[in-house]
Amino acid sequence: MKLRIAGIVTDSIVDGPGIRVAIFAQGCFHACPGCHNPHTHDANGGTEMDVEEIMAEIGRARYIQGVTFTGGEPFLQAKGFAELARRVKAADLHLVVYSGYTFEGLIEMGRKEPEIIQILSMADWLVDGPYKAEQRDLTLPFRGSRNQRILLSAQSLASGQAIPAIE
Template sequence: MNESNIPDHKEPELRIAGLVQESIVDGPGLRLVVFAQGCPHRCRGCHNPHTHSYEGGITVSIDAITNAIIQNPLLDGVTLSGGEPFLQAEGFAELAARVKAMGLHVMTYTGYIYETIVAGLNRHDGWRSLLDNTDVLVDGPFVLKQRSLSLRYRGSSNQRLIDVKQSGRAGQAICIF
């Protein structure tokens, strides 16, 4: 076989705004948090406005993130935040699948609502896999007028914490609390 016939193998990558190695506020237990770079929602009052640009952030391999997770045996899970993880659904789905294979919990934040994601599962590459590998989905845009500091794991009262597995079985969003 000639060298020109060998396909280029590119390690899967994500464009991220950053990582938090240990967080206790972005989901249950001790978590590694991955902030996606790029967001179409651009919510007024967003906690992470630096994640909005599609050109910002850094490109990092999924292997590098996986290795960071492996290096911390105290982690209970990984949170995929944003920006918007569903814009890079295939890469985040792969990362989420690796996290699940390690026996860890996956929580995904999105500015889309659950029903929009379910309706788009067959139209958007990676959406089904990312949703299937998510335990808890925090859905909906941040709404400044509905902001509350007393809400667990979310910024505004319109956002829901959805049990993805139960919701799939029920055919509708099942909120955790």
């Protein structure tokens, strides 16, 4: 299975707890003013990579505690990222997923696209919501604006309501 990727960083310390491999999805329709990664917006940009190739990159990374799906918008490629999430969790790695959609919006979208729910069920954390420049706050861990939440993804999914991982 192939994914369109904007890039991979194998030693990120800003995209979740510990040292992580950050997978940047290519394609995003949110177009948040002030976006940190505008080069990821074009759905036709980036590079196609097979899930096996991405897992090989993760396997070569040293001293990592987890993997982060960011972007772009990973949920625009839900089928491929669900497969990648299965492999990441089989490797016993912590998984953080960033999305410009809210948890509640993803649940709604997941009614038509079950892979969205699959990703949420495997992710340890979901960082949700669009970046809002007027709410920018550089003191917040792992997010850019105050409206964004860090949620316990699987627990939130199981309970049907957003459960914070970090306030």
